[in-house]
Amino acid sequence: xxxxxxxxxxxxxxxxxxxxxxxxxxxxxxxxxxxxxxxxxxxxxxxxxxxxxxxxxxxxxxxxxxxxxxxxxxxxxxxxxxxxxxxxxxxxxxxxxxxxxxxxxxxxxxxxxxxxxxxxxxxxxxxxxxxxxxxxxxxxxxxxxxxxxxxxxxxxxxxxxxxxxxxxxxxxxxxxxxxxxxxxxxxxxxxxxxxxxxxxxxxxxxxxxxxxxxxxxxxxxxxxxxxxxxxxxxxxxxxxxxxxxxxxxxxxxxxxxxxxxxxxxxxxxxxxxxxxxxxxxxxxxxxxxxxxxxxxxxxxxxxxxxxxxxxxxxxxxxxxxxxxxxxxxxxxxxxxxxxxxxxxxxxxxxxxxxxxxxxxxxxxxxxxxxxxxxxxxxxxxxxxxxxxxxxxxxxxxxxxxxxxxxxxxxxxxxxxxxxxxxxxxxxxxxxxxxxxxxxxxxxxxxxxxxxxxxxxxxxxxxxxxxxxxxxxxxxxxxxxxxxxxxxxxxxxxxxxxxxxxxxxxxxxxxxxxxxx
Ligand code: SRM
Ligand code: SF4
Numbered sequence: 023x024x025x026x027x028x029x030x031x032x033x034x035x036x037x038x039x040x041x042x043x044x045x046x047x048x049x050x051x052x053x054x055x056x057x058x059x060x061x062x063x064x065x066x067x068x069x070x071x072x073x074x075x076x077x078x079x080x081x082x083x084x085x086x087x088x089x090x091x092x093x094x095x096x097x098x099x100x101x102x103x104x105x106x107x108x109x110x111x112x113x114x115x116x117x118x119x120x121x122x123x124x125x126x127x128x129x130x131x132x133x134x135x136x137x138x139x140x141x142x143x144x145x146x147x148x149x150x151x152x153x154x155x156x157x158x159x160x161x162x163x164x165x166x167x168x169x170x171x172x173x174x175x176x177x178x179x180x181x182x183x184x185x186x187x188x189x190x191x192x193x194x195x196x197x198x199x200x201x202x203x204x205x206x207x208x209x210x211x212x213x214x215x216x217x218x219x220x221x222x223x224x225x226x227x228x229x230x231x232x233x234x235x236x237x238x239x240x241x242x243x244x245x246x247x248x249x250x251x252x253x254x255x256x257x258x259x260x261x262x263x264x265x266x267x268x269x270x271x272x273x274x275x276x277x278x279x280x281x282x283x284x285x286x287x288x289x290x291x292x293x294x295x296x297x298x299x300x301x302x303x304x305x306x307x308x309x310x311x312x313x314x315x316x317x318x319x320x321x322x323x324x325x326x327x328x329x330x331x332x333x334x335x336x337x338x339x340x341x342x343x344x345x346x347x348x349x350x351x352x353x354x355x356x357x358x359x360x361x362x363x364x365x366x367x368x369x370x371x372x373x374x375x376x377x378x379x380x381x382x383x384x385x386x387x388x389x390x391x392x393x394x395x396x397x398x399x400x401x402x403x404x405x406x407x408x409x410x411x412x413x414x415x416x417x418x419x420x421x422x423x424x425x426x427x428x429x430x431x432x433x434x435x436x437x438x439x440x441x442x443x444x445x446x447x448x449x450x451x452x453x454x455x456x457x458x459x460x461x462x463x464x465x466x467x468x469x470x471x472x473x474x475x476x477x478x479x480x481x482x483x484x485x486x487x488x489x490x491x492x493x494x495x496x497x498x499x500x501x502x503x504x505x506x507x508x509x510x511x512x513x514x515x516x517x518x519x520x521x522x523x524x525x526x527x528x529x530x531x532x533x534x535x536x537x538x
Contacts, residue, residue, distance in 0.1 A: 031410030033284070034130045035069075044155060045074075047074060047153075050138055054066075054067075054071075059078070085112070088108075088130040089150055089154055090128070090149070091160050094162070095160075095162065097372075099372075106355050112131070117130070118354075119350075120351035120353065121160070122463060125159075149474060151192055151194050152198070152504055154201060157201065158196065158201070161179075161184055161208070163211060164217065175237075177342070203285065203289050205224075205250075206473070211228060212477045215495065217377060219525070222253060222325055224241055226260075226322065227240060227321045237262065238258070239268065239314075240256065241299075242254055242290050246459075249291075253525060254299060258303065259317050262269075281293055329412065330345040331407065338385055342388065343374075344382065346404070347403055347407040348379060348380050348381055349411060349414065349445065350435055357402070361399070364397055368386050370384070371383040372387065410445070411439075414455075415453075416454070417457050419432075420456040425460060426474060427474040433455075443531065451469045451522060454467065456473050466502045468502060469491065469526065471490030472487040473487055473489075473504075474515070486510045489506040490505065
């Protein structure tokens with residue numbers, strides 16, 4: 023079980039975790055619903071509720087955010103309908119965002135409704151447990167697992183089994199609710215690294231050893247305001263069935279030995295730095311009770327990354343998957359009902375989410391494709407968006423997040439719409455917005471990454487961005503670097519236009535005339 027340092031050394035987060043486990047608030051939900059958000063103990067309200075996926079939002083007090091778990095980014099139409107019904111209740115204040123971890127977050131949620139919402143989640147197999155704070159976040163897997171003709175390993179059962187181990191099948195698992203910090207796991211099953219494996223604390227990457235297909239293991243990838251690192255090889259190879267036990271062993275080593283004194287230096291990589299990767303590996307082997315075979319000489323990432331937008335034949339004859347572009351991942355209740363309906367009417371009800379904040383409808387028979395493509399929702403969520411919007415990603419930003427230094431989602435959409443009118447482009451350019459250095463919008467994996475900051479212009483403080491470039495995804499992924507600092511957002515469109523023309527082959531759109 024968890025061993026934590028003596029109380030004198032504890033920072034305030036370690037102290038409140040040691041006093042009362044985050045999961046303990048499960049038993050208080052009815053009471054919280056009755057007394058209302060203003061009367062709840064502040065640490066329970068602002069911190070511990072996050073262990074259940076319930077986030078107090080200082081920007082919208084009283085209207086909470088609910089972060090789900092979507093193993094491998096997959097949900098059913100019934101689950102989507104349930105989430106739509108929850109969101110619909112809150113009218114204009116309700117919406118949902120597809121996140122950069124293939125997940126959904128609902129907004130506008132009132133605490134008094136939580137007990138009933140959780141009952142409904144249970145009925146349809148949904149959970150939000152352990153999705154925030156010092157827990158393992160949504161586990162990502164190939165978004166086309168099980169339906170991709172070129173897939174190497176079906177990641178779905180592995181992701182589900184790992185989530186079940188960590189959360190006690192959604193009931194909550196105190197074994198893993200007091201980690202030193204958040205923790206990310208990704209399981210890649212295809213050749214295109216569709217989950218950004220390299221930015222996770224543990225990443226499983228397909229690799230053959232002696233003709234057996236398994237995974238090479240990477241550890242320690244993370245982004246934070248203080249430091250960003252790509253994951254490094256553990257020099258270990260495992261068969262797929264060992265994924266769960268290895269994840270458990272790594273988590274136990276991290277839980278029991280991870281650095282807890284300074285929250286800015288608590289992610290897994292800091293422990294690996296302190297110990298060296300050899301000692302870390304040996305400790306994991308000890309915890310596992312067996313030696314780990316050394317890594318296979320090469321991994322199987324050898325494609326450019328796919329975005330899955332458009333229509334694609336599945337490995338099952340006569341079936342297709344259809345990837346829809348959801349601008350910056352933002353959904354409203356009517357969109358969610360429609361997605362659920364389309365998945366049910368045209369497919370087998372399955373909806374999948376991607377780390378680019380888009381959605382895929384799976385298992386559509388050839389005979390129903392034409393009718394699906396004629397549905398009005400596909401005008402809003404296109405299968406063929408213009409190259410600039412196509413690869414746009416954005417974090418939450420100041421609309422709902424108190425850390426944000428700038429507004430992101432709405433500004434990203436507006437700026438790209440204007441640039442799309444002015445420019446032609448052959449290939450998509452991946453532009454990622456993130457509202458602050460926490461990097462939830464992953465600007466370091468983008469062709470052009472925009473990170474919110476503040477600067478002075480004409481004697482006033484204004485919203486601005488630092489610009490990152492050179493992020494490469496898919497085979498030989500690498501993190502982008504900061505190339506420009508503090509560009510005021512009001513000047514950004516011109517800077518982006520020039521970058522797109524000079525470095526990405528954009529040209530002026532014939533006939534475009536700027537408004538005078
Ligand atoms: Fe994040 C904190 C949103 C993916 C790094 N992140 C937050 C909080 C919870 C802060 C807060 O309480 O307001 C944000 C909630 C805002 C809101 O109301 O939506 C937030 N993070 C998000 C999401 C929703 C961005 C999005 O629009 O998609 C993503 C939710 C993923 C999920 O479903 O669980 C999200 N966050 C990420 C990622 C990307 C990833 O996982 O691939 C990162 C960088 C990778 C990493 O963690 O190593 C990321 N978020 C952070 C950090 C910096 C962590 C650190 O070690 O310092 C924070 C701040 C913190 O934890 O102290 C943070
Ligand atoms: Fe909030 Fe910053 Fe994360 Fe954006 S990057 S969601 S602004 S914490």
